[in-house]
Amino acid sequence: MRFDPGAGRVSGSSDDLADWERMMERPGATERRRRHVRPAVFSLILFILLAVSLLVVPASGQDMMRGLDLTSPRMTAAAMTRAEVEALLARATNAAPADLSRAELNGLDLSRLDLAGADLTSAYLNGTDLSNARLAGAKLDQAWGLGANFAGANLSGASLFQSQMQDATFDGADLSAARIAGDFSRASFVRANMSGADFSADMRNQSMGLMRGVLNSADLTGTDLSGANLSRAAAEFADFTDADLSGADLTRFEASGADFNGAMVEGADFADAELQSAKMDNIRGTAKNLRR
Secondary structure, eight states, rough: EETTTTTTTTEEEEHHHHHHHHHHHHHHHHHHHHHHHHHHHHHHHHHHHHHHHHSSSHHHHTTTTTTTOOSTTOOOSSSSHHHHHHHHHHOOOSSOOBBBBTOOOOOOOOOBBBBBBOOOOTTTTTTTTTTTOTTOOOOOOOBOTTTTTTTTTTTTTOOOEEEOOOOOOOTBOOOOOOOEEEOOTBBBBOOOOTTTTTTBBBSSBBBBBBBBOOOOOBOOTTOTTTOOOOOTOBBBTBTTOOOTTTOOOTTTOOOOOBOOTTBBBBTOOOOOOTTTOOOOOBBBBBSSOOOO
């Protein structure tokens, strides 16, 4: 076998040429084997390191998620104390009201505090006690108040737009002229003053869905809803026993299965309201467009 420079090729017998080709292929084959072996070795090393790291994690690290309620957002302990909230309120003025937006106040006792006009936008009030607090004109838009206690609180003129207040208590509270367009399912409003409150759907901005007052399965026994705007609001299976709905706007009101037993409906407008299976026993007054 010999190499001919002029022709640029190897010449010789077929056996010699076969040996030559096998010899020339060995480096390529070896490199191919290396390319396959290297990733496998690297993966094995990573697996060993990961296994070792899991073995040395302390028990406290493994248990750090235990006991947390992950079914509701930010159900963490309060990041402020009552004293710190009071200090913030002491520095507030009419021109610069207290800023508690996004504050984590879960479970705090804030009862009887003067929070009038305070900004509680996106605040976390889950399980917080705000009974008998003064919240007139306060902003609670997009606030979370799951199971919060607002009993006896003054929320007149307050804004609760896109608020999440499921299972909250507003018994005896003053919500007159408040803007309420959030989820208040299963909340209790027994004998609350909600005269002139606005629960109506926001038809201008529906980018995040229909924003309206949702009172499904809420207890509104004896509640004053005179002159309230409940147009397109939802209150399926809610209890309006002995409530005052005189002069209220209930057009396209969704109240299937609701109980209006003994309610005052003088001048209330029920045009196009959904009242399937609703109880209308012993209602008082003459309503408009009420079809039972």
